[in-house]
Amino acid sequence: QSALTQPRSVSGSPGQSVTISCTGTSSDVGGYNYVSWYQKHPGKAPKLMIYDVIKRPSGVPDRFSGSKSGNTASLTISGLQPEDEADYYCCSYAGNFRRVFGGGTKVTVL
């Protein structure tokens, strides 16, 4: 199972919007509405930011949103804040209990 494709890095100034793409295949991202996004800081466990493509857990700011088109899912951070600087990973269900992660995207707040 190949990793999902994410850009290595994205950046933006505070208040700007950034979007991270996550491209897979019809066997994972395109085949199921089960893409989740995790924020990860060094030395910390991942934190769930978006699940089931578009749903946001309680406690996650509404500036985080998710979407999907075909084999590509996206995470958008609107109104970027300094505390949003972290690595972000997408994860998709891939059938038969399997999961596949993206390679991760480093978000830098300029």
Add this chain to the structure above:
Amino acid sequence: QVQLVQSGAEVKKPGASVKVSCKTSGSTFTNYYMHWVRQTPGQGLEWMGVISPSGDSTTYEQNFQGRITMTRDTSTSTDYMELSTLRSEDTAVYYCAALSPGHYYFDYWGQGSLVTVSS
């Protein structure tokens, strides 16, 4: 509040095996599927496999087939992930991640266990 507490850091020689544990507290242990995910230095997250709530079924990522074994002890609410024939590329932080039935995302994560493979 569900908590997953993992075992401590380990240093292993190439060719050896490591067994990482993950103890669940705060909820019924057999409610969850337990997945294992690792992060190698400077790299991303990698899904390794999953064990069913009853412990009678496992699914492993193909890259680890033949080297990985996941088990669980319901009497102590503890999951185990054993990786054998270790090589330097297995140096990583290993995480357990719990998933509730019907969910397709990881509800809870352990704190991570660093495994260093070095001669």
